[in-house]
Amino acid sequence: MRKSIKTQVLVVGGGPVGSVAAAYLAQHGIDVVLAEGGDQAAIDLRASTFHPPTLEMLDELGITGHLMDNGLKAPVYHWRDRKSGDVLPFDLTEIADMTKYPYRLQCEQYYLAHGLAKKLESEARAEVLFNHRLVHFMQDANGVTAELEGPNEIIEVKADYIIGADGASSTVRKWLGVDFEGFTYPERFLCLSTAQEVREEIPDLSLVNYISDPDEWLVLLRVPKFWRVLVPAQEESEEELLSDKKKNRVFGGFLKDGETVETVHRTIYRVHQRVAGRFRVGRAMLVGDAAHMNNPLGGFGMNSGIHDAMNLCKKLVKVIDGADEKLLDLYDRQRRTVTHQFTQQQTIENMELMRGGQSEAHRKRRARMNALLEDDMARRAFLMKQAMYTSLADAAAIS
Numbered sequence: 001m002r003k004s005i006k007t008q009v010l011v012v013g014g015g016p017v018g019s020v021a022a023a024y025l026a027q028h029g030i031d032v033v034l035a036e037g038g039d040q041a042a043i044d045l046r047a048s049t050f051h052p053p054t055l056e057m058l059d060e061l062g063i064t065g066h067l068m069d070n071g072l073k074a075p076v077y078h079w080r081d082r083k084s085g086d087v088l089p090f091d092l093t094e095i096a097d098m099t100k101y102p103y104r105l106q107c108e109q110y111y112l113a114h115g116l117a118k119k120l121e122s123e124a125r126a127e128v129l130f131n132h133r134l135v136h137f138m139q140d141a142n143g144v145t146a147e148l149e150g151p152n153e154i155i156e157v158k159a160d161y162i163i164g165a166d167g168a169s170s171t172v173r174k175w176l177g178v179d180f181e182g183f184t185y186p187e188r189f190l191c192l193s194t195a196q197e198v199r200e201e202i203p204d205l206s207l208v209n210y211i212s213d214p215d216e217w218l219v220l221l222r223v224p225k226f227w228r229v230l231v232p233a234q235e236e237s238e239e240e241l242l243s244d245k246k247k248n249r250v251f252g253g254f255l256k257d258g259e260t261v262e263t264v265h266r267t268i269y270r271v272h273q274r275v276a277g278r279f280r281v282g283r284a285m286l287v288g289d290a291a292h293m294n295n296p297l298g299g300f301g302m303n304s305g306i307h308d309a310m311n312l313c314k315k316l317v318k319v320i321d322g323a324d325e326k327l328l329d330l331y332d333r334q335r336r337t338v339t340h341q342f343t344q345q346q347t348i349e350n351m352e353l354m355r356g357g358q359s360e361a362h363r364k365r366r367a368r369m370n371a372l373l374e375d376d377m378a379r380r381a382f383l384m385k386q387a388m389y390t391s392l393a394d395a396a397a398i399s
Helices: 016-027 052-059 064-070 109-121 171-176 244-252 301-320 326-355 360-374 376-386 389-396
Strands: 002-012 032-035 072-074 076-081 087-091 104-106 126-129 133-140 143-149 154-164 180-194 208-212 218-222 227-233 263-276 284-286
Touching: 002 016, 002 143, 002 301, 016 032, 016 109, 016 126, 016 301, 032 154, 052 064, 052 301, 052 389, 064 109, 087 360, 087 376, 109 126, 133 154, 133 171, 154 171, 154 301, 171 284, 180 244, 227 244, 263 326, 284 326, 301 326, 301 389, 326 389, 360 376, 376 389
Parallel strands: 002 032, 002 154, 032 126, 076 208, 154 284
Antiparallel strands: 072 104, 076 087, 133 143, 143 154, 180 227, 180 263, 208 218, 218 227
16 A cells, blocks of 8 residues: 655654654644654663753753653762772762753663653654654655655655654665765674662662773663673674673672673674764755764763754754755754764773773873862863763854
8 A cells, every 4th residue: 555645854763863853843833754663662772871961952842851750860970990999980960050950860762762752642743653664765956755664555755854863774864875984893892781789799889880991891880770781892702792601701890799690681782983974965864873873981872863853953943934944054064063073082082991901091091080080170171071061062153
């Protein structure tokens, strides 16, 4: 069966970034169709940190309360050196004068995507199409024509604009022919989750911990129901990485007995540092992972995608209401520039800090971080940068 529908904006991808874009547009009087290839918003375990300005943005959509009900507040996070035992605490309550959310909220991203999908059901101007994947689209001066493949039908969507929020393998980006330059880290990453309360053995743990080690760095953080561990892997086979032997060694590296730890998830994935050559081509825009990918150290990926969506959609509402389409070029300049200057740079630096082990370079970086704790002004600037206020201010300054 084949049918045709019309809308003002087609958003492709029903994850957190696409859901934010669709919700903002619908709440501001724009007809929107949100198309998602899966049967629901994807349950992705990687993104779980919401930074303060992101929570403020989500307030505009009426969804922050839902996240607060399901998440954990982490005002303090730690950079730790496992060999020396040094703990460097950074406390976001120091920037409480900037925000009513002076903490990182630990909450899996699917709470956001699922919550917004539910809210969109009650929006008269929104239609959510699960189990519908984008097959093809084309554009001209008058609009966009896209084809969505569903279980029993092909839907032709005629829209004024299309937003690609369809992830790293974005079909929208591929049809646009936009380059996705960068690199992939040689390491694969292993994520292990356990319901065991590790603070029974390490009571001074923060909810978010970046632990450097000359042999194997790791990230240890708490989400509402689990402790999650992220470690790098290079030569090991997939079977070895997912084995009990590997699990025992990882948890045994910071607990007395890794063998007794039971895991609820074991996932392997690769990490990329890539940026699309353009975030806007005519009537098509890219946001989130479709526009840029980076490693997870610092929790910038999902947050920067949400910042993309809010920046773009505020401009798109004005353009649909009659403003000059050059506003959409400004979106491209602001978000692509900030992606290069902040998100990519900072996540690469974080990776090098974790990899550094006990090398001289690592000792120098650790000394600089210790110096931050002694310098009130420098520490505040660091917290503002890590909380992503600096990148937002930098974007706003671009004209």
